[in-house]
Amino acid sequence: MSAALLPKPQMRGLLARRMKFHLLGAFVVSMGCAALYKFAVAEPRKQAYADFYRSYDPMKDFEAMKAAGVLESAPPK
């Protein structure tokens, strides 16, 4: 036991090191989640809506719904 001394462990700055690690990690994880949501959910959804309404004809849609008989005040005949 007295032959080889163990290396002196880190005595100071333990909380500071832990805080630095966790602050950085929290920032990266939260920013990452936000970025992931933006590019995986929000942007595709905006694109889908833009594409849908680019070539949308409301009158054609109305005629289709009327013909199917789902409009109470606009019967099919």
Place this chain on the structure above:
Amino acid sequence: MLASRVFSLVGRRSISTSLCLRAHGHAGVVKAEDYTLPVYVDRRDVPLPEVAFVRDLSAQQRALKEKEKASWSALSVDEKVELYRIKFNETYAEMNKGTNEWKTILGGVLFFLGLTGLILIWQKHFMYGPVPHTFSDEWVSAQTKRMLDMRVNPVQGITAQWDFDKNEWKK
């Protein structure tokens, strides 16, 4: 002051605890109960507990403690370890060692989940009546057709999955 008033009202005898009763026989000095003295704890955030682990030393241990008063380089490794074990119960490594408790917990949780599943199966088979008629296949398909006719959720939802030209679900 008020406490002594209460004493005279209710009577000393009924308020005395067992400790006080014992004190009356020992000239008023109460032996300190174990729970009132500082205790030894194995905790990561308490590196030097208030008392040593071993309270009553054997003759051998007392001799070792005497030897400790001299130069420490005269102590052998085993003696140093013995002195450590007198002062502390577990080393930090032993204290922080993980257990296999998680296996028991996981097993218990899964077991009770399974048991709950069996109970639910029994309930469905023996207890519940038939589901409402609105769950039948004909009703659900008529319902879905009406949703498509109304163009429900046309952008990303159900109507977006239907091919109106081929009259079938999109691949």
